[in-house]
Amino acid sequence: MPDVHDAPPPRSGDGPSRAWAGPSPWPPAPPRRGTKISPAKPAAASVATLVCALATGVFSASLLGDGAGLNLLIVAVPAALGAYFAARAAGRRLRPWTLVWALGGVALLAVPALRDAGWPTFLAVVSSLALASLALNGGRTWVGVLLGPLGLPGSLGTGMAWGWSGLRTHAAASNGRVAPVLRTGAVAALLVIVFGALFAGADAAFADLLGGLIPDASVADGPWRFLLLLLGLVGALAAARLAAAPVRWDRLEIRPGRARSRWEWALPLVVLNLLFAAFIAVQLAVLFGGYDKVLSETGLTYSEYARQGFWQLLFATLLTLAVIALATRWAPRSTAGDRTLVRAVLGALCVLTLVVVASALRRMDLYVDAYGLTRLRVSVAAMELWLGVVIVLIMMAGAYGVKWLPRAVAASGAAAVLAFGLASPDGLVAERNVQRYERTGKIDIDYLQELSADAVPALDGLPEPLRACALEEIARDLEETDDSWYATSWGEHRARSILAEHGVADEALCDAIDSDRFGEYGEWEQSGELGPSDDY
Numbered sequence: 001m002p003d004v005h006d007a008p009p010p011r012s013g014d015g016p017s018r019a020w021a022g023p024s025p026w027p028p029a030p031p032r033r034g035t036k037i038s039p040a041k042p043a044a045a046s047v048a049t050l051v052c053a054l055a056t057g058v059f060s061a062s063l064l065g066d067g068a069g070l071n072l073l074i075v076a077v078p079a080a081l082g083a084y085f086a087a088r089a090a091g092r093r094l095r096p097w098t099l100v101w102a103l104g105g106v107a108l109l110a111v112p113a114l115r116d117a118g119w120p121t122f123l124a125v126v127s128s129l130a131l132a133s134l135a136l137n138g139g140r141t142w143v144g145v146l147l148g149p150l151g152l153p154g155s156l157g158t159g160m161a162w163g164w165s166g167l168r169t170h171a172a173a174s175n176g177r178v179a180p181v182l183r184t185g186a187v188a189a190l191l192v193i194v195f196g197a198l199f200a201g202a203d204a205a206f207a208d209l210l211g212g213l214i215p216d217a218s219v220a221d222g223p224w225r226f227l228l229l230l231l232g233l234v235g236a237l238a239a240a241r242l243a244a245a246p247v248r249w250d251r252l253e254i255r256p257g258r259a260r261s262r263w264e265w266a267l268p269l270v271v272l273n274l275l276f277a278a279f280i281a282v283q284l285a286v287l288f289g290g291y292d293k294v295l296s297e298t299g300l301t302y303s304e305y306a307r308q309g310f311w312q313l314l315f316a317t318l319l320t321l322a323v324i325a326l327a328t329r330w331a332p333r334s335t336a337g338d339r340t341l342v343r344a345v346l347g348a349l350c351v352l353t354l355v356v357v358a359s360a361l362r363r364m365d366l367y368v369d370a371y372g373l374t375r376l377r378v379s380v381a382a383m384e385l386w387l388g389v390v391i392v393l394i395m396m397a398g399a400y401g402v403k404w405l406p407r408a409v410a411a412s413g414a415a416a417v418l419a420f421g422l423a424s425p426d427g428l429v430a431e432r433n434v435q436r437y438e439r440t441g442k443i444d445i446d447y448l449q450e451l452s453a454d455a456v457p458a459l460d461g462l463p464e465p466l467r468a469c470a471l472e473e474i475a476r477d478l479e480e481t482d483d484s485w486y487a488t489s490w491g492e493h494r495a496r497s498i499l500a501e502h503g504v505a506d507e508a509l510c511d512a513i514d515s516d517r518f519g520e521y522g523e524w525e526q527s528g529e530l531g532p533s534d535d536y
Helices: 047-066 070-089 096-108 110-114 118-137 142-154 156-173 178-202 204-213 219-244 262-289 291-298 302-330 336-371 375-400 405-422 425-440 453-459 466-480 490-502 520-527
Strands: none
Touching: 047 070, 047 156, 047 219, 070 096, 070 110, 070 118, 070 219, 096 110, 096 118, 096 405, 110 118, 110 405, 110 490, 118 142, 118 219, 118 405, 142 156, 142 219, 142 405, 156 219, 262 302, 262 336, 302 336, 302 375, 336 375, 375 405, 375 425, 425 453, 453 466, 453 490, 466 490
């Protein structure tokens, strides 16, 4: 019997409405609030998906035990293919934003292949996993974008059970065809091992080629390799399971905020705009009046003034984003006047916030010119730049009424992580400190020794004995780690080439450095200021 809710409304003057036998003219009702959002039950895993998952596990066990480099991209290829086969079997179509997330995730894995520094690599790998989850789940709303990255970790257990069920299904339907396949693979592997060993013994060059291509393995590494095998297998099955039946976070219903009266929300924001305008006016006065006058009136040192302002301005930017989100939720939009007022007040706040971002970056630039660049300083400056991009996207969304803002913010964050890694932060730190030494004659050798191999090209330009002392620790680390081709980044390879060509002078030259001249932290400590080796 048809549902009575599927009937069209009765016309004026008609009697009781009759049951509607045709298709429903109404759009499907949204899910009820509190409904559990879970993926649908997918079909059994295909043979192609299971083979790709097994290949991912084998590559993980073989390649990931020696470090991070090109091996991450190699491991990601069969995992992505397994997810593609599972999505195709489930009837999913490739959408433009799915392609954007997938290509972005692959691009982020280029960072560990190019850079030696561990902290940009960590950010890139985590961001790549988040984009992979978005590619599998999708995400059009803020809820989908924020919760979408949780889909991949949440499918680890169900993915393994799904893969085992598919394996049993195909084994039962194979009718004895699995055994010939296993025998064929075993014979092929045996032939490769036997003849490969013979050829390696017959030619030293061929033996060196095989030694470089084949991963090193030992009995002691067995537990660690087995763990990596399980990690790759479970991760690939989780991705395939999610591709076959994604979690639709966009279906979660969020209760809209109760619209406030016009002056109830607008007046506080107008006052906040006036406060921002007053702060910017003071900044302009400082810019044209000079910093010496401000320092003499406040009693602050140059470093204290720049350092004090940046953190407060960074937090002010973050809080402004929260204020904009709450105001958008509660602001009335029922009339054209309400919508115009919302755009005017929030647009002015965004413009003023961009000026605050510029002021914070200017303070950071002044501080770096005076006291050098560090990892923390370049990181927080990059964070402030990205927040400025987010504010610009919010302004564009408010002006044109587009719905792509959640996706655009997520894409801009991934692009910022990619640009940050490709820019080589350790190389930037070394380059700016070398330039500062050429200009002022001051340098913090102890801090530069803690950088990665990405800093070698810049540090190689220092005069002796500073060059020898700055490269001493990096050269020792490179000598102690002889990674395989798949676990060696391009930055590490370039550093080894530079050190092999120019060499590193005797370590005794480091003892000849005058600590009173180049140990800047001690010099600044006596003057009451902070050196570049400080966290900030």
